[in-house]
Amino acid sequence: MTFDENQSGYDVVIVGGGVSGSCIADELSRAGLRCVMLEAGAHVDRGTYPRAEIDANSQLYWGGGIELTGDGRLGLLRPKVVGGGSIVGRAVLDRFDDLALDAWRELSGVSFFSRSALDPWYDRVAERISIRAVPEGYRNGNAEIFRQGCERNGYGYAPVQRAARDCRYQDGNCCIECVMGCRIDSKQSTAVTVLPRALEAGLTLVPRFEAERVVADVDEVTVTGRTESGARSSFRGRRLVLAAGAIGNARVLLDSPLASSLPALGQHFYTHPQTVMLGRYREPVGAHLGPVQSYASDEPTFRRAGFKLDNVFAPPVAIALQVPGFGAAHQRFMRDITHLACVEVVVRDTNPGRIRLGKTGRTVVDKRLNAEDRRRREHGVQAVRNIFASTGVREVVEGQVALGMHLMGGCALGDDPAVSVTSPTFQLHGCPNVYVADSSVFPNAPGLNPAFTVMALSLMAAERILEDARA
Ligand SMILES: Cc1cc2nc3c(=O)[nH]c(=O)nc-3n(C[C@H](O)[C@H](O)[C@H](O)COP(=O)(O)OP(=O)(O)OC[C@H]3O[C@@H](n4cnc5c(N)ncnc54)[C@H](O)[C@@H]3O)c2cc1C
Incomplete structure (x- = not known):
């Protein structure tokens, strides 16, 4: 790993290298920002995906394959690998319909939750993957x-x-087999589509690093965490993108000073x-x-x-x-x-x-x-x-x-800080240098496959981050 000597001075630190994190890293890195992406899971590929089902469960998921809700009645499948859910998922993509988006608009007060506003972003995703x-x-x-x-x-x-x-x-x-990683790279996981471009453009990828805590000052954000062997480290940058998924984002924020100013943090989980x-x-x-x-x-x-x-x-x-x-x-x-x-x-x-x-x-x-x-x-x-x-x-x-x-919510997007966590500009309420656009921002359950919309929102957020960075 080559990050040791130079862990500060990033334009953007990205926590989570799944669907959203990879899409955002691609946009920002290719636009010339200096980014580092911290991912708790391993960086595996077609030659190294585990081939036995039990190994895949234990190596590509949190909790050794399955986590349980508090009362043990619902099993949660939470990906833990560079590429996130796009490595283990079934790759079915849905554009959300009016039923889902009307409910989101009503709940969040956010006007871009409509097909006419989102279609150009779905189209942009479709240019990047087959x-x-x-x-x-x-x-x-x-x-x-x-x-x-x-x-x-x-x-x-x-x-x-x-x-x-x-x-x-x-x-x-x-x-x-492809739910254990696609051996022929046919599945369009973010690890084979957008991530390679981001790496080529200079993204620093730090796999097997779990972010634990975030401190956001006016000019700088610090992410502290540890490697698999327990070694602790910090990464500093001007901006932070939280892309650790619904449970991951809530977990990191709940353990951080920011939690006290986000009353709806961890709520609205579907x-x-x-x-x-x-x-x-x-x-x-x-x-x-x-x-x-x-x-x-x-x-x-x-x-x-x-x-x-x-x-x-x-x-x-x-x-x-x-x-x-x-x-x-x-x-x-x-x-x-x-x-x-x-x-x-x-x-x-x-x-x-x-x-x-x-x-x-x-x-x-x-x-x-x-x-x-x-x-x-x-x-x-x-x-x-x-x-x-x-x-x-x-x-x-x-x-x-x-x-x-489909783990969604916890950092719901909305215009009211009392009942939402992420603002309509994808920034945490009250903390403009922390951005979120992954599945944690969903205001409720759409009832449709989420990944296409996660990618569309991530491209929107990336554009916003670039505007802020240029300003
Ligand atoms: C078996 C399965 C099948 C699915 N099939 C489909 C499908 O066909 N179509 C569809 O649309 N959706 C599907 N999904 C859901 C889809 O995968 C998710 O909606 C999508 O991956 C969410 O994207 P995300 O970026 O929010 O999170 P993820 O893609 O899950 O990425 C989050 C990443 O953050 C990392 N992370 C978490 N905490 C930390 C931390 N503290 N530090 C560092 N890294 C951290 C995780 O390890 C993970 O890699 C499926 C999911 C599963 C489990």
């Missing part, structure tokens, strides 16, 4: 069951748009809780073959009812976690893994959670489903049961562990 649907000829048995089941029940569905370039399914590639539904069929389904996801629901009644369906699959350890029972019964079910179809019910959750520090200083996430969220979930579960029933399923299993993979 986005496409899975070609029809390669959709697998899981997709075929979903397609037939939706048609038989009159549910709308549509091919998803994925951040992928050329998955070369004709060569036998199976994207089930996760899109997901329930995995498995259908066992007599004939092989081959959900693990080819593309990991080709379809999602595109059904206005589902959208209004507060859920969507994702037609996905997961590697064996993740599936085993969802199957009830022990021993022989569990083993019997798992032996049939190639006969399983899978649909996830994704709830647009209404009950905000809270990220806080526990008595011992640990991060605690309070997050529960309220009656409305449970009703939304049940509605979705029933729709999946209908899809499976209409396609000859032998047995349906409802997953045992609810998961939150």
Whole structure:
């Protein structure tokens, strides 16, 4: 690592090297600013991604694979790797619709939450990464069951748009692997799209460094933290970008003097809780073959009812976690893994959670489903049961562990400092040299895949930072 001798004098210190951090680093570095990016996870690539599922879980996620909410009822999947969620995610990109953006505008008082204002930014993201649907000829048995089941029940569905370039399914590639890092660099993670350009333009990347505390003075921001071996260090710069995700940002700020002037810090936390539904069929389904996801629901009644369906699959350890029972019964079910179809019910959750520090200083996430969220979930579960029933399923299993993979909020964007943390110019209220534009600024749960909007907001914020720097 070469950062030791020269840890001060940066124009911008960026905490978190995931989706937002990499996008912002790219814009700022190419514009000539001297930036350093601190990332708690490792910098791995197509040659070094872990190849066993258990290793991937423990090496690419916080908490050794899964973290739990305070009451243990919801598992949280939080990426910890350079590239963040774009390395482990399924790369499905959604532009937000009016339903999501109208709610954000109303909650935040921020006028740019509209399609007409955001579309130019989505377009700019699309110039930086390749986005496409899975070609029809390669959709697998899981997709075929979903397609037939939706048609038989009159549910709308549509091919998803994925951040992928050329998955070369004709060569036998199976994207089930790509949630452990894409071995052919087809998945358009920020680590293979924008980050290399940023590094070429002079970005200093410091992997395996966890930021712990931030002190923001008028002219200078100091970030203190430690390397994996425990060595402590500080980085100083004129400006700070917090891009450590919903839990990461709240954690760093809660431990910092800034917390006392941010009353809404850690609040408005959402996760899109997901329930995995498995259908066992007599004939092989081959959900693990080819593309990991080709379809999602595109059904206005589902959208209004507060859920969507994702037609996905997961590697064996993740599936085993969802199957009830022990021993022989569990083993019997798992032996049939190639006969399983899978649909996830994704709830647009209404009950905000809270990220806080526990008595011992640990991060605690309070997050529960309220009656409305449970009703939304049940509605979705029933729709999946209908899809499976209409396609000859032998047995349906409802997953045992609810998961939150879209971690959002905690530094909500808004114009009122009493109920939000980040101002409409992406600066912390009352602290103009600290910027945030990642998933932590979401005012509530949009009910759609978040990463495209994280990238769009990050490009907006980068432009703002450049304007401020030039001024
Ligand atoms: C399994 C899975 C599948 C997903 N699939 C999709 C999908 O198909 N489509 C979609 O839109 N979204 C998907 N998501 C969600 C998406 O990945 C996130 O919304 C997105 O990554 C959020 O971007 P971010 O920049 O806010 O945070 P991240 O990309 O998570 O980046 C935050 C980074 O900050 C680092 N960090 C945290 N704390 C610190 C600290 N103290 N010091 C230094 N570094 C720190 C983390 O290690 C992490 O790398 C998925 C997520 C998961 C887990």
